[in-house]
Every structure is written in C-alpha cells, then in structure tokens.
Amino acid sequence: MAGLVIKPRSRILHGHDWVYSSEVLKVFGNPANGDVVSLKDGKDCLLGTAIYNANSQIVARRFSRHRQDLDIDFFRRRIRQAAEYRQRRGVRADLCRVVWSESDGLPGVIVDRYGDHLVLQTLTLAMDRRKDLIVEALVETLNPKGILERNESVSRKAEGMELRSGLLWGSLPDVLAMDIEGVTFAIDLDVGHKTGFYLDQLGNYQPVARRAAGLRVLDCFSNQGGFALTCAKAGAAEVTAVEIGSALVDRIESNALANHLAVRAVEANVFDFLNSQARAGATYDLIILDPPSFTKSKGKLEDAARGYKEIHLRALQLLAPGGLLATFCCSHHVTREILRNILVDATNDARRFVRVIEEYGQGLDHPILPHIPETEYLHGMLVELMPGR
Numbered sequence: 001m002a003g004l005v006i007k008p009r010s011r012i013l014h015g016h017d018w019v020y021s022s023e024v025l026k027v028f029g030n031p032a033n034g035d036v037v038s039l040k041d042g043k044d045c046l047l048g049t050a051i052y053n054a055n056s057q058i059v060a061r062r063f064s065r066h067r068q069d070l071d072i073d074f075f076r077r078r079i080r081q082a083a084e085y086r087q088r089r090g091v092r093a094d095l096c097r098v099v100w101s102e103s104d105g106l107p108g109v110i111v112d113r114y115g116d117h118l119v120l121q122t123l124t125l126a127m128d129r130r131k132d133l134i135v136e137a138l139v140e141t142l143n144p145k146g147i148l149e150r151n152e153s154v155s156r157k158a159e160g161m162e163l164r165s166g167l168l169w170g171s172l173p174d175v176l177a178m179d180i181e182g183v184t185f186a187i188d189l190d191v192g193h194k195t196g197f198y199l200d201q202l203g204n205y206q207p208v209a210r211r212a213a214g215l216r217v218l219d220c221f222s223n224q225g226g227f228a229l230t231c232a233k234a235g236a237a238e239v240t241a242v243e244i245g246s247a248l249v250d251r252i253e254s255n256a257l258a259n260h261l262a263v264r265a266v267e268a269n270v271f272d273f274l275n276s277q278a279r280a281g282a283t284y285d286l287i288i289l290d291p292p293s294f295t296k297s298k299g300k301l302e303d304a305a306r307g308y309k310e311i312h313l314r315a316l317q318l319l320a321p322g323g324l325l326a327t328f329c330c331s332h333h334v335t336r337e338i339l340r341n342i343l344v345d346a347t348n349d350a351r352r353f354v355r356v357i358e359e360y361g362q363g364l365d366h367p368i369l370p371h372i373p374e375t376e377y378l379h380g381m382l383v384e385l386m387p388g389r
C-alpha cells in the first residue's frame with residue numbers, strides 16, 4: 001500500500017485524524033488521488049489508514065488506526081455502527097443524521113434520514129468514487145425506499161469534484177410531511193437547504209419555543225420556519241419570520257396555513273430588516289438569530305465576526321425590557337467562546353446587558369469527537385435582557 005510519512009509534531013500524532021499538506025514528510029508508492037493510503041511516522045510505525053487527495057489542503061483523512069480497505073463489508077459495518085449508536089442514545093429514528101463524516105468513521109460521507117428516504121452526500125473524492133458501494137450498504141442496512149444524492153456543497157470543489165444531485169436508488173415523493181414538535185413541515189428533499197432541512201437544530205426548537213407563550217417573537221434567518229412555527233404552536237402572541245429567499249417565505253406561509261398557525265413571513269435581508277425595525281422603534285419579546293455560517297475558513301473569521309456583531313447589536317436594540325435573545329452560530333471556526341465575546345462586544349455598544357439562561361448545541365445524531373474539534377460546530381445560547389444599569 002502506498003502512503004505518507006508524517007512530520008513530527010503533526011496534529012495526527014496528537015489524536016486528530018487529518019493530515020495537512022504541510023505535515024507530510026514524504027510520499028511513497030506514488031498514490032493517486034482517491035486512493036487508500038497508509039500513514040506512518042518517522043520511525044516507520046503505522047498510524048493507520050487514510051483516504052488521499054493531493055488536490056485538497058487536507059491531503060489525508062484517517063478512517064482506521066489499522067490496515068483497512070474500503071470494501072463493502074467496511075461500509076456495512078460502519079453504517080450499522082452509526083445507526084446502532086443513534087438507537088442507543090434515543091435519537092429519533094425517522095428524522096436524523098444517520099452518518100456524519102469523521103464522527104462515524106466515514107470521512108466525507110453524510111447520510112440524513114427522512115422517514116423511509118435517505119439523502120446522501122459524498123464530500124471527499126475517495127468516498128465519491130465508492131458511492132455505489134455506499135448505496136449498496138445503505139440499502140442492505142437501513143432498508144430505505146429511496147436514496148437521493150445532494151452533492152451541491154462547494155466543499156466538493158476543494159476535492160476536485162463537480163457538483164451534482166439526483167436520484168441514486170429507488171423512488172422519492174415530491175414532498176414529505178414530517179412532524180416536528182407537533183408541527184407538520186412539508187419538506188422537499190430536492191430543493192431544501194443542505195439535505196432538505198436543518199436536522200442539527202431539531203433538539204433546540206422546543207427549548208426556545210417553551211418560552212414563547214404570550215410573547216411577540218421575531219425569527220431571523222427563518223429558513224423553513226422551524227423556530228417560528230414551533231413558537232406559534234407554543235402560544236406566542238405574534239410571530240414574524242424573516243427570510244431572504246422567496247421560495248422559503250412561501251414554504252413558511254404554506255406550513256403555517258397547513259398547521260392553522262398565525263405567522264407573518266417577511267421576505268427581506270435580515271440586516272436591512274433589523275435596521276429598519278430599529279429606526280421604526282419596534283420591539284419584540286423574543287428574538288431568534290439562526291444565521292447561516294458567515295465563514296467557511298479561519299481567514300475570514302474577522303469579517304464574519306463583524307457580521308455576527310451587527311445582527312446582535314440590532315437585535316439587542318429591538319428587545320423589550322426583560323426580553324429574550326436566542327442566538328446560534330453554525331461555523332466551527334466561531335467557537336462558543338468567540339460567540340460569547342461577540343455578544344459581549346454587542347452589549348457594550350448597545351449599552352444593554354444580558355445574562356445567560358440556557359446553552360444549546362447540536363443533537364446527538366451529530367456526534368462531537370474531542371480529538372477532532374471541527375466536529376463541534378453548532379453553538380447557541382438563550383440570554384435575558386437585564387434591567388437598566
């Protein structure tokens with residue numbers, strides 16, 4: 001087997017599973033992109049087996065600490081282990097992330113389950129070339145009615161792959177109806193963001209919504225209205241959902257109508273909307289900020305921080321006395337500590353100070369591996385506006 005010799009003090013020698021191009025001491029055996037390679041230290045000791053792609057900044061991603069090939073038995077075993085873990089932890093079986101990349105020992109493979117249907121993403125070249133084996137293993141272990149490919153993530157370009165989507169196996173309905181916290185959502189797996197819905201937030205809707213009874217709620221970056229509709233269901237006095245995409249605004253309105261819930265959906269840029277509301281002197285009792293990731297790289301962190309601070313500053317200005325702010329960030333580059341610091345900066349500028357009521361994170365179907373900090377990416381907190389000081 002071809003492979004790489006890793007430099008001393010590289011991250012993989014301290015538990016991580018990634019090898020960056022700058023950490024390679026020597027390449028031996030002339031591996032091709034997409035090959036399985038062995039990893040060794042300078043003393044010729046085996047560190048494990050990885051997938052290789054010289055086109056990527058992460059040239060190798062370890063998937064086993066032993067010698068291992070990517071055959072059908074391997075995929076069956078890893079997928080079965082992933083499903084069994086979620087079952088043990090009480091994860092909702094019909095609506096969850098069944099496989100999550102490195103967290104389940106399948107780097108670059110994401111599988112989301114929506115009822116009897118699966119959505120597959122293969123974001124690394126080696127896994128994409130073995131997509132037929134993955135589909136075969138999914139059919140055997142999870143017994144779906146259909147498997148859809150949603151490989152439109154720009155991260156594929158870093159691996160030298162084109163973007164594509166389409167049905168891989170079986171059949172799919174035009175729209176799926178899924179119950180989430182007593183609200184029925186119509187989910188279109190072909191066109192919804194990511195794989196159709198933001199599954200990582202499922203466990204956070206109810207903790208926020210249970211505070212919403214009798215309150216005026218503003219849900220920013222609402223996507224398909226997850227927070228907005230669950231807050232309306234929980235008895236909010238009024239709910240406004242803001243989303244920039246017209247198709248998503250239409251989906252929020254249709255979901256609200258189907259559930260007999262009163263939600264005002266506004267098509268607008270959230271930054272512009274918050275500014276106009278502040279100028280108009282509007283106030284809300286509960287504001288939810290759940291923006292998309294403002295940065296995909298560490299180099300853009302400073303620009304992202306300015307964007308996060310701006311929306312927090314405007315939201316704080318709109319909070320009524322004693323109001324609540326639920327804020328989330330879904331970039332692993334913005335740690336929980338960084339998010340707290342951004343909030344502190346915003347409160348200083350707004351001269352409105354808060355205390356933390358609850359903290360949130362990703363569900364157990366998105367497992368966090370402490371030796372791979374990038375697996376922890378969703379941070380959130382609920383804060384309460386303090387009396388004037």
